[in-house]
Amino acid sequence: MEELNNLMHGFSVAMTLPNLGFMVLGITLGILIGVLPGLGGANGIAILLPLTFSMDQTSAIIMLSCIYWGALFGGAITSILFNIPGEPWSVATTFDGYPMAQQGRAGAALTAAFTSSFVGAFFAVLLITFLAPMVARFALKFGAAEMFAVQMLTFCSFVGMSKEPPAKTLAVMALGFALAAVGMDTVTGTLRMTYGVTELLKGFDFLIAVIGLFGIGEILLTMEEGLAFKGKSAKIQLDVVLKTWAELLRYWKTSIRSVLVGCWMGVTPGGATPASFMAYGLARRGAKDKDSFGKGNIEGVVAPETAAHAAGTSALLPMLTLGIPGSPTAAVLLGGLLIWGLQPGPLLFTEKPDFVWGLIASMYLGNIVGLIVVLTTVPWWAAILRIPFSVIGPVIIVICAIGAYTVHSSIFDVVMMLVFGVFGYLFKKLRYPLAPLVLALVLGDMAESSFRQSMLLSQGSLSIFWANPLVGGLMALSFVMLLWPIVPALKHYLRSRA
Amino acid sequence: MERSEEAAEAGLSNRWPELLVALFLFVMGIIAVIDSIRVGIGWEEGEGPRAGYFPFYIGCILLASSGWILITALMKFKRAQPQFASWTELRSVMQMLVPLTIYVAAVVFLGIYLSSLVLIAFFMKVHGKFGWLATAITSIGVPLGAFLLFERWFLVPLPKGPIELMLGL
Amino acid sequence: MIEFKNWAARALVSAVAAIGLTGAAHAWEPTKPVEFVVPAGTGGGADQMARFIQGIVAKNKLMEQPLVVVNKSGGAGAEGFLELKGAKGNPHKIIITLSNLFTTPLATGVPFNWRDLTPGAMLALDQFVLWVNADAPYKTAKEYIDDIKAKPASTFKMAGTGSKQEDQIITAMIDKATGKKMIYMPFKGGGDVAVQLVGGHVNSTVNNPIEAEAHWRGGKLRPLCIMDTEKLTYTEKVTDTQSWADIPTCKSAGVPIEYLMLRGIFLAPGVTQEQVDFYVNLFKKVRETPEWADFMKKGAFKQTFMSGKEFADWVGKTEAMHYGLMKDAGFLAK
Structure with a gap:
């Protein structure tokens, strides 16, 4: 067990007092960055990167990666409390986390989210520790066609689950794809649907849409109850953590499935956001009482959070071993490594063992430290809900506006946030589902470019999608997922005929 | 949001909102289709679909689905409709939406700090009936905190207006 | 928490200055944080260089005010260039360029040309x-x-x-x-x-x-x-x-191709010569640091430095070259 020896050595590197201090500092900063919508982990690390140039390399990367863990943890907080996803990958957490908070179970939802995050990250780190070279080789198999197949699978495992009218589901989904197409087309470099408007050059960012549709939309919806609205009764129970843990044990199957989805999506690299949607979709399909999803089912918090963290963590693996960042945050970390004169790649593990194993050890420690930090703050976060709406309402708006602005440093985005907010309200009232819209917005761009890259490779022949067992298997699985909801209906039909 | 007893209260029916939202989606569909045709919707031999291929069909799906919603809405236009929201509810929503719109406009012209201060103070004073001290602390504290956090610590410039410019920030 | 002290000191200095104790006339210096626009996404080559420069400037205290990196990658960088073009006379905004300074306006027809900006300095040339x-x-x-x-x-x-x-x-x-x-x-x-x-x-x-x-x-x-x-x-x-x-040159291998990518700095239109000089000097100082030398070696950059008219001429020549190449390839916006 060479890995174990290396890891032990890594622990001795990471376990110094200053390094532990940097961990706590990094986690705290990360949570702050994760809580503020717009200021994502990638921005946060990019911003703080120059400050670390004067630090020791290993300490610097430990602190920066802890910011990353913190951001992963923090994203869930505002999703659950205010229906504002702090990070893209916590959108799926709002579906059940926010209803739970509305029912006075904010503490349980937060505990479930944090614990699941930890579980997801922990298994992903195990993967990095013991299977890094093998997994890296697997990641290399992913060309354009395989990427498209993965995106297709994400989409298919999520659709077909809304109870809203089909025409409306289809309409918002198409709207999402259309919005994703605005701006520059990566494959040909032509500008689409900008109609000469400078502000549209950069397209519609998923985060702006989400802050508006979910955050501002929810505030408007809450306002229907009037300004007398006094904040939710969020009882502060200190034993909420232990009680929730006992409950979580029942969902081990969901956890395992979500870990697998997450690791797979992080390595390939599909990304944490699609992973969270896929895991949510799968959890709902596998559950007995499908209707309780979206109304405060704790399993709907466990699944996306586990997958998002597993994906976010395993995304570091292709970065370290191949130099391909599996997520935007990993991309910035990669830039940091280069600046420190560390060249990621297959040789990094042998050339700089201190650094690599120190980093891996800090992933274990960082996540444990992170879990302790966030769990102790659960009652405090839950207590925020008791602040009267006339205070917290405008403060949330200010935070949303700052968040919308910081994504691209663009005032136009703040205006768009308002527009999306109004539509979020209208859509909700008129029973248009929001989830297909955001999913289409996330996947639209990526799926289109990987499809067209595949077409370039195959010279316009669709056969590339079943050219090898990997891509063929993924595509077949996608179709199974797509047709899955029809199976019970079909069974019922056949039985009634017999 | 389930409504039970207020159902009897007078309010706005779904008729117009349904129609206008569907119309909006339809217009978006038209916009997508027109520009896709401009950039080319064909399938180029050896290269695969052109830039407008996907947006074109997406636009068509949008047109078809919103068209369907539009037609069903028009067909039952005369019939009784479920309530969109009661007038009281809508008035509350406007109490938020109007200041929110003014706030966003103010952010564009005056920057984020002053606008945020006024927004928070307005809600706390007018709706929350808080004392001057609590109002002042919160409404100054939040923008000041944001300033320190973003501009000083994270070095992220936020939108500023003429007043900040005058102060030389 | 050294940064904290710096801010406090800076805040004090600016407060004193605001009261009216403006010092005697000396060379121009930034009076507030300088936005360093990157017309590309986070993690790319230009972004890395910009953040690296930000680090060098902060670490070696080459400037009173902080340098703040802002990514404006929309429309293959058009967003960033248009932002600078619109900031007429603003000396607190600079942009790092790559080849999209030429290719983006030519390929997309976005109304922008490098002549809309003030040329600052060439930092290095990137090889292919x-x-x-x-x-x-x-x-x-x-x-x-x-x-x-x-x-x-x-x-x-x-x-x-x-x-x-x-x-x-x-x-x-x-x-x-x-x-x-x-x-x-x-x-x-x-x-x-x-x-x-x-x-x-x-x-x-x-x-x-x-x-x-x-x-x-x-x-x-x-x-x-x-x-x-x-x-x-x-x-x-x-x-x-x-x-x-x-590595042999492509020309010697029978493929007569030469292409270098500009890594340079431009300022907003309408800034004064004094302000340009400040930044040219700043980047001269950046280039003298050992960190920069290391970075150049790591990325095998070609270390050419130019400023003023020489730089403007070079940019003009390179633009003409791009126009020719892109016309031949049929990449020009219709």
């Missing part, structure tokens, strides 16, 4: 190297080019960053030299491109040195030739047997 997978049978550029010539068109696949930008322009130049068209596949970042080649999904790439160095060292990729008139000067061994200086 023709790479193949180490398992490929080609040992030299000539073997590869001969094979392209021998096989039917569209047999070979080239991956690159973006569409109608530097990588695709170089591909078009190779097409012209061989007379056979290659399939060009655009990806979002240089890292992705290199991995596509390592994974064997494409035949070759024209990655910048820094993007492919790790894979070369790891024995996964092989450099064939460098697109410059002369070889690189970095003789330190990268692999067991080779250094950057050992």
Whole structure:
């Protein structure tokens, strides 16, 4: 067990007092960055990167990666409390986390989210520790066609689950794809649907849409109850953590499935956001009482959070071993490594063992430290809900506006946030589902470019999608997922005929 | 949001909102289709679909689905409709939406700090009936905190207006 | 918490200055944080360089005010360039450029030209190297080019960053030299491109040195030739047997292609000469630091520095070259 020896050595590197201090500092900063919508982990690390140039390399990367863990943890907080996803990958957490908070179970939802995050990250780190070279080789198999197949699978495992009218589901989904197409087309470099408007050059960012549709939309919806609205009764129970843990044990199957989805999506690299949607979709399909999803089912918090963290963590693996960042945050970390004169790649593990194993050890420690930090703050976060709406309402708006602005440093985005907010309200009232819209917005761009890259490779022949067992298997699985909801209906039909 | 007893209260029916939202989606569909045709919707031999291929069909799906919603809405236009929201509810929503719109406009012209201060103070004073001290602390504290956090610590410039410019920030 | 003290000190200084204690007239200096616009996404080559400069400036205290990196990548960088074009007379905004300074307005028709900005200084030139997978049978550029010539068109696949930008322009130049068209596949970042080649999904790439160095060292990729008139000067061994200086020029291999990418600084239009001088001086100081020398070596950059009229002339010449190349390749906006 060479890995174990290396890891032990890594622990001795990471376990110094200053390094532990940097961990706590990094986690705290990360949570702050994760809580503020717009200021994502990638921005946060990019911003703080120059400050670390004067630090020791290993300490610097430990602190920066802890910011990353913190951001992963923090994203869930505002999703659950205010229906504002702090990070893209916590959108799926709002579906059940926010209803739970509305029912006075904010503490349980937060505990479930944090614990699941930890579980997801922990298994992903195990993967990095013991299977890094093998997994890296697997990641290399992913060309354009395989990427498209993965995106297709994400989409298919999520659709077909809304109870809203089909025409409306289809309409918002198409709207999402259309919005994703605005701006520059990566494959040909032509500008689409900008109609000469400078502000549209950069397209519609998923985060702006989400802050508006979910955050501002929810505030408007809450306002229907009037300004007398006094904040939710969020009882502060200190034993909420232990009680929730006992409950979580029942969902081990969901956890395992979500870990697998997450690791797979992080390595390939599909990304944490699609992973969270896929895991949510799968959890709902596998559950007995499908209707309780979206109304405060704790399993709907466990699944996306586990997958998002597993994906976010395993995304570091292709970065370290191949130099391909599996997520935007990993991309910035990669830039940091280069600046420190560390060249990621297959040789990094042998050339700089201190650094690599120190980093891996800090992933274990960082996540444990992170879990302790966030769990102790659960009652405090839950207590925020008791602040009267006339205070917290405008403060949330200010935070949303700052968040919308910081994504691209663009005032136009703040205006768009308002527009999306109004539509979020209208859509909700008129029973248009929001989830297909955001999913289409996330996947639209990526799926289109990987499809067209595949077409370039195959010279316009669709056969590339079943050219090898990997891509063929993924595509077949996608179709199974797509047709899955029809199976019970079909069974019922056949039985009634017999 | 389930409504039970207020159902009897007078309010706005779904008729117009349904129609206008569907119309909006339809217009978006038209916009997508027109520009896709401009950039080319064909399938180029050896290269695969052109830039407008996907947006074109997406636009068509949008047109078809919103068209369907539009037609069903028009067909039952005369019939009784479920309530969109009661007038009281809508008035509350406007109490938020109007200041929110003014706030966003103010952010564009005056920057984020002053606008945020006024927004928070307005809600706390007018709706929350808080004392001057609590109002002042919160409404100054939040923008000041944001300033320190973003501009000083994270070095992220936020939108500023003429007043900040005058102060030389 | 050293930064904290700095802010406090700075806040005090600016407060004193605001009261009216403005010092005697001396050379212009920024009076508030300087926005360093990157017309590309986070993690790319330009972004890395900008953040690296930000780090050097902060670490060596080369400037009173902080340098703040802002990414404006929309529309292949058009967003960033238009932002600067709109900031007329604002001396607290500078932009780092790459080749999209020329390619973006030409390919998209976005109303913008480098003459809309004030040229600052050239920091370095980035090289392009023709790479193949180490398992490929080609040992030299000539073997590869001969094979392209021998096989039917569209047999070979080239991956690159973006569409109608530097990588695709170089591909078009190779097409012209061989007379056979290659399939060009655009990806979002240089890292992705290199991995596509390592994974064997494409035949070759024209990655910048820094993007492919790790894979070369790891024995996964092989450099064939460098697109410059002369070889690189970095003789330190990268692999067991080779250094950057050992890569032959493409011209010597029978492919007469030269292409260098500008890494330079531009200011907003309408700024004074004094303000330009400040930044030119600042970047001179940045270039003198040992960190910068290391960075240049790591990325095998060509260390040319220019400013003033010399720089403007160079940019004008390069723009004309891009116009010609893109016209030939049919990349100009219709």
